[in-house]
Amino acid sequence: MKKLRIGIIGVGGIAQGRHIPAFLQLNDICQITAFSDVNIDRARETAEKYNIPYVFEDYHELFSEVDAVCICTPNKFHAEITIAAFEAGVHVLCEKPMALTAEECEQMVTASKKAGKVLAIAYHYRFMKEAQAAKKAMQEVGKPLVVRVQALRRRKVPGWGVFTNKDLQGGGSLIDYGCHLLDLALWLMGNPKHRTVTGTAYNTLSKIPNQVNQWGSFNHETFNVDDHVTAYIQFESGASMLFETSWAANIKDDAEHLSISGVDGGLSVFPFELYTTKNGMLLNSQAAWIPGEEEPGLSQARNFIHTCLGMEELVVKPEEALQVSQIIDRIYESGGNHL
């Protein structure tokens, strides 16, 4: 079997921390052939380290050496590069969020269809063991009624990178962190259509000078993204979602929580638990062992490659990632926006 040739665009933290190691480990089905980065020095150093043959400053030049690209740039460039890749006939695995706006996402979907190439978005939470278990367990939960999502950090605004720059990232805690749990919740629900979206985005705390922050320091004056967001989403299926995400909440502990109460039972994803009725009893169940890989990035990369090779169905479909971006847009546009 011919191995899929892969190019990485943007070789910063997320590329080196998750995608490159995953593709290297899957060396029976793919090989990384090229890097590109506007920071050409960083690209060259990294290429040398991993023994990657091609390095480019301009990503357009990379397309000829690869069958697929993994896009790891700031959010602002996701759409543009994705569309260019499809024009060059190359499959795309794009980091989350899919793009800055739902409109851009739609253009990406159109380009993908036109090119007949795979478009995957790196919502890797779906590949966690607990998430896979929860997806299967939805058959015990039945039709979802109430969904609760919390992606909360206590005083942990990222003090590095471009995370607090709205032009490059399109937003803060919601578009960067909360999007993962939002995508996971929608997927578990079966991606029903959203009927209403109401939300409030705050950046009150981070605009105050000298705040206590666990993850380094940042400039409160130039900080212009959300650091705390609440939202309420109603679906055509009748379900409703209570949603909250934050980088800087005044809470007891960090919390990643996703639970669903359905008509037949309920579940929590982290940790995986199931709440059911059986023989007139109420039962609580936990996983004693879940099969699967510890590293979700590895499963994600394999699913992308297998999809490109026509061997498997894509797990994170672009239409689903688009819905995430549509809801994020609606929250940011919501009358309650306090930015």
Place this chain on the structure above:
Amino acid sequence: MKKLRIGIIGVGGIAQGRHIPAFLQLNDICQITAFSDVNIDRARETAEKYNIPYVFEDYHELFSEVDAVCICTPNKFHAEITIAAFEAGVHVLCEKPMALTAEECEQMVTASKKAGKVLAIAYHYRFMKEAQAAKKAMQEVGKPLVVRVQALRRRKVPGWGVFTNKDLQGGGSLIDYGCHLLDLALWLMGNPKHRTVTGTAYNTLSKIPNQVNQWGSFNHETFNVDDHVTAYIQFESGASMLFETSWAANIKDDAEHLSISGVDGGLSVFPFELYTTKNGMLLNSQAAWIPGEEEPGLSQARNFIHTCLGMEELVVKPEEALQVSQIIDRIYESGGNHL
């Protein structure tokens, strides 16, 4: 000092479980002089048990023997009796919810003002030690941003009384149970004006035959109230509230949760905890001891009597209870209603 003469209207569970014991214990400042109940036999038996001189079938006759009444009837009669009491020049402590609708509540407020008599609503959660501690601790929390409210029971639809009868009660889990935590949350926030209210009321589970239920059995066919409600409320102050209440949720455990993240810190009410920053550190604090009474119904009764006697300020003001009913109305009217 002359003792306040008190009449009880409706001598069922809530009267015998909370109000009568409280007034009896406060026998230095009040005395129960009369009972009335449409179930005159129950009224007579109970009067005999507690040695109460007057018993009436028609509550109008009771007013001449009392200075104040405690109304413990089904919700449907709260407004009518309250207004009649004020016309008779009698103070009123009315069980929660204040009435079936906000409109009725407004009439009660008007009647109270016209009569110059006290109108108190029995939102007794406010008198719990933890609630009192939290009210004081709001100075450490600062301006509230995000408020989370959960009043959840797992499969505990009340199988007794009139709780599942919409005509008499006006609703189910929200108007009967969730209202307490909603009132408490609004009070801690300082009762800011609500700007938007979006909600969804379900009775999906309770309409299914043969459901597992911990609190007796009920007729799923005649069941016509909500058993699960979610809502999202935005306030003019900029705060937002994520709200959920249920009698029949598919969840792990019953949960009474109320937490607030403010600009300066955060708190949880049950148990009382405080999340603050100090000397560059993040601190979590718990109460090792809170002064006050174990029984909130006793504090509530004392505050009502002291207010009637002009010795103290009322804790649960009718305008605040009116706001609770306004929000409940808005949730029930919300487009997401699934009843």
Place this chain on the structure above:
Amino acid sequence: MKKLRIGIIGVGGIAQGRHIPAFLQLNDICQITAFSDVNIDRARETAEKYNIPYVFEDYHELFSEVDAVCICTPNKFHAEITIAAFEAGVHVLCEKPMALTAEECEQMVTASKKAGKVLAIAYHYRFMKEAQAAKKAMQEVGKPLVVRVQALRRRKVPGWGVFTNKDLQGGGSLIDYGCHLLDLALWLMGNPKHRTVTGTAYNTLSKIPNQVNQWGSFNHETFNVDDHVTAYIQFESGASMLFETSWAANIKDDAEHLSISGVDGGLSVFPFELYTTKNGMLLNSQAAWIPGEEEPGLSQARNFIHTCLGMEELVVKPEEALQVSQIIDRIYESGGNHL
């Protein structure tokens, strides 16, 4: 409906602690009409306390005043009284163990059949909520392979009553205490035929003078029953049981343990837990709520009465109690007996 008239034979601890309160509470379907006891003074006092009309020293005289008897005498008299009762046309609820030997048990079964009257044995553990839940859950466990039974007390030889008297009781820890868990295990397994029984009965510790004992003191010289028993039972179904019971074990804590590993899953009874596989995962489940009564003696009495009245099927069938006694006989006869 006519109420079942009930007589109690032997009004000592077990009668007053479990059976009399249960029958009194079930006063809509039965009434206690007579007591008999060789200690006639105790019988009279107790009758006066509970307002029971008839009291007899000789139990034969009691039969004419009752429809059913509950036998609470020392084990030695179980068979004789039961057979006499059947001859008098009276139903029987007999305390456990069924009798001193399996041979006596068989005579009781024969007498019951001949008389066409109900014979129930008071293995009340079966009526515990956990036991009822486990019985239903056997469908998840599938065919039983390995059964583990522990009914262990640490240094708690009963220092009262006739428990250490072999003539009256037939044995010690096994026949008095371990029999409950043995019966429960057999019932959960579906009472398969036993193929081999090997066991060892000890009374080593209790024959040593001045032993530490938590439940009063006893005469080590006259002590002539087992205080610790181990056994291994193989069934025709292929299942095997590891069994241990004791009054005086040198162990960490008292332990009541009954677990079953089957072909499809496993369970523990105390507390009720279920170990299954689902979607490729290993799941552990606990009961969050089990319906039923707190007091198993009440459920047992109701089942007995309902069976006598032809309204329900008997839960503890005499043939099943007979199997318990057969196994006990085999253990006591086993070559490993150290008494």
Place this chain on the structure above:
Amino acid sequence: MKKLRIGIIGVGGIAQGRHIPAFLQLNDICQITAFSDVNIDRARETAEKYNIPYVFEDYHELFSEVDAVCICTPNKFHAEITIAAFEAGVHVLCEKPMALTAEECEQMVTASKKAGKVLAIAYHYRFMKEAQAAKKAMQEVGKPLVVRVQALRRRKVPGWGVFTNKDLQGGGSLIDYGCHLLDLALWLMGNPKHRTVTGTAYNTLSKIPNQVNQWGSFNHETFNVDDHVTAYIQFESGASMLFETSWAANIKDDAEHLSISGVDGGLSVFPFELYTTKNGMLLNSQAAWIPGEEEPGLSQARNFIHTCLGMEELVVKPEEALQVSQIIDRIYESGGNHL
């Protein structure tokens, strides 16, 4: 002092994971001089890695270069190699179980005695700190009455190696895993003679296709060893043992349990706990610190070498390992065998 020259026969997992590191660490008293393996490539690679001078395909050639051998082959070859070694005048440390059958074991003992050379069996559990502590604590326990042994894994059939091959290994969970705890229990008891052995060996679960398994996958069709075994052993001393081992039990958790109730007290080995009576009190004691090495394989190797050098007494005597194999034979022969 001259160092003992050691040869390793079979350089697979157990040799590389336990024995080779131990002998290397004890380089003041021994040196590994030779490897032999039917897989000569593996032997050469490993020898190169550890700088071992001699490598042989045929183990007979190895004897001339060593004073002692450590046999790490499949169980089938233990007896043959051991006897050959003794004929060559070489000491033997043989992996457990001693051999496929008790008969083979006896031949090994005879050969050892004839040659006057040391024969040690690698029951390394005895060298664990907790086991050493328990051995000393038997003086507080007194004469053993009841011994409980559990060596249980939940759905962990080894999916690698030759573990599920009866020809090479002689059995499954009992001969490979349960043997360790059985040996340990016998040693703590003082290796009393066994009087009766009754057992049941299952392979029900592993013969079912597509079972959930935590340790890789195996062919259920060719699987022909036991995956679950129960047994009951009575000793001439009066003691009795309840024994269970499994690779595939439907249980809550893996469990390694060994507890003994004696005439004077009781103990548990994992973790080490002691249950005694003192001054009329019941005491529970735990080890706050136990002296000794973390790695039992190291202590085992040292004891073997010291015994070969005449400096110490052998801990695991071949007659004791023979008893383990005798009991295993009896269990496998037991009428209850379900294979």
Place this chain on the structure above:
Amino acid sequence: MKKLRIGIIGVGGIAQGRHIPAFLQLNDICQITAFSDVNIDRARETAEKYNIPYVFEDYHELFSEVDAVCICTPNKFHAEITIAAFEAGVHVLCEKPMALTAEECEQMVTASKKAGKVLAIAYHYRFMKEAQAAKKAMQEVGKPLVVRVQALRRRKVPGWGVFTNKDLQGGGSLIDYGCHLLDLALWLMGNPKHRTVTGTAYNTLSKIPNQVNQWGSFNHETFNVDDHVTAYIQFESGASMLFETSWAANIKDDAEHLSISGVDGGLSVFPFELYTTKNGMLLNSQAAWIPGEEEPGLSQARNFIHTCLGMEELVVKPEEALQVSQIIDRIYESGGNHL
């Protein structure tokens, strides 16, 4: 056997809460025949309640109706009444502390000896099960080296009685509360002679107005006793004691702690734990069961009566209670006194 006739002098809280119930329960060996109290009304009411024949305002009159008295007055009157009792030929059980000063205590001892009557002091902590267990376990601890005593309450100054009145009580937290643990520690040590006593007594907190206090309110202006005391005591045996007691400490939790490190081992009394070395190991042991009565006041009363009747040896000897008072005197006199 003739029952000991007992008189109670001072029928307040401690008499009614501990001593009267104890003597009533021991009605096979004693009977309460008389009460005396300066509050004659209280004495008469209580006598009526318990059916006590004689009541006196002046305690001198009581002596003729009793064989023994139990003195429960404020500390100031302990010595005077005790001496009068001995002059009247009556045995004495006197509440702790023995008296206001060591000098008074010595006079009491002298009077006791002269009269040949029993003098017991109610240091009832010694009769707690844990204390009895610890006394026996001192044989494992060996010669005591370091003793740590904490009798600490967080903000619990008694807001009732005469506890904060120095004239009547002689002191505060030390003489009223800490004395119990001090006595217990000395007794476990074998009452070795004290060589040096250095201490500091504080009343800093309680002199500050409006302090948070869990046990009612008190007048900070008239408060004139110690609320927190530290001390260090060296013994001729070589042992040293670190001592602390308080009614009002700013600490995490209330704490009653007494631990001893000896030459052979160590122990803690609450809960009872033992720290020893055995077989080269370090062991920690806890009591799984301690024989004895739950109520130490009952054991104390029985020991007093049995001593009066010549059947048993006195547990709390007056010379030992005298040593407690000597040390308390030395602490109060210590240069570090901050009152």
Place this chain on the structure above:
Amino acid sequence: MKKLRIGIIGVGGIAQGRHIPAFLQLNDICQITAFSDVNIDRARETAEKYNIPYVFEDYHELFSEVDAVCICTPNKFHAEITIAAFEAGVHVLCEKPMALTAEECEQMVTASKKAGKVLAIAYHYRFMKEAQAAKKAMQEVGKPLVVRVQALRRRKVPGWGVFTNKDLQGGGSLIDYGCHLLDLALWLMGNPKHRTVTGTAYNTLSKIPNQVNQWGSFNHETFNVDDHVTAYIQFESGASMLFETSWAANIKDDAEHLSISGVDGGLSVFPFELYTTKNGMLLNSQAAWIPGEEEPGLSQARNFIHTCLGMEELVVKPEEALQVSQIIDRIYESGGNHL
């Protein structure tokens, strides 16, 4: 900026474990230029490993190549080398304790002042996050009243180095280990003057042959330092301290405890907790996050260098370390000394 040139005198465990790594990490502000050690071979090897240019056997020769020295020799040489360093115009960071006696310490302070060079003592516990948090939190505690210090190890006499040699070290558990907690306590208190010091130093256990010891073995015959010390210290401020340290205590667990009860609140350092009153409530608070470095040795080295460079104030002032030595002297001189 010119980097501070640093010399290390004594390159044993403490130098290699703490100081050398810290100075190497701070390579932007300092560089290690020279080593000296009486064990010149060890010095040379270590210098080679870290690429240090100069190595000397005689420390006097080192001074010309450095601006500052870090003294890591046995305690006996601290004073002599420090004074020589100052005479050579070199700053000094000296390991704790400051010297063998307070008298030596005073000479060091005098020499420091005369030379105008920095003298820091390595009481690095002060640089732990919890200690820094506690220092700031003293404002909530208010004026200290009672201070409790425990630095206790169970049977852990150091079996290596010179720790049990009184000539070289001046003492045992107190001067080597307890000094850290004593220094920390004094610093948190604000180093008030001590008014009385009473203490007892034991070496009872370590003089007994064949004691169980967790940290290697030692010669009980030559052992001549303290292994357990208690002390009581009264301060002119009115505060009192209960102090205990040990290497060999018969206790449950090792314990490092330092708590302070002040007029306004209390605190514990390990873990950091705060006990306060607020709004009439008692609050307990813990740190959820404390800023700062994990490695206190790094902060200590930075503070020393910054002080030498005139950029920061010294944290551990020599006058404070002197007070520690004064108190240690007084404890060792105390009449209770049992050595």
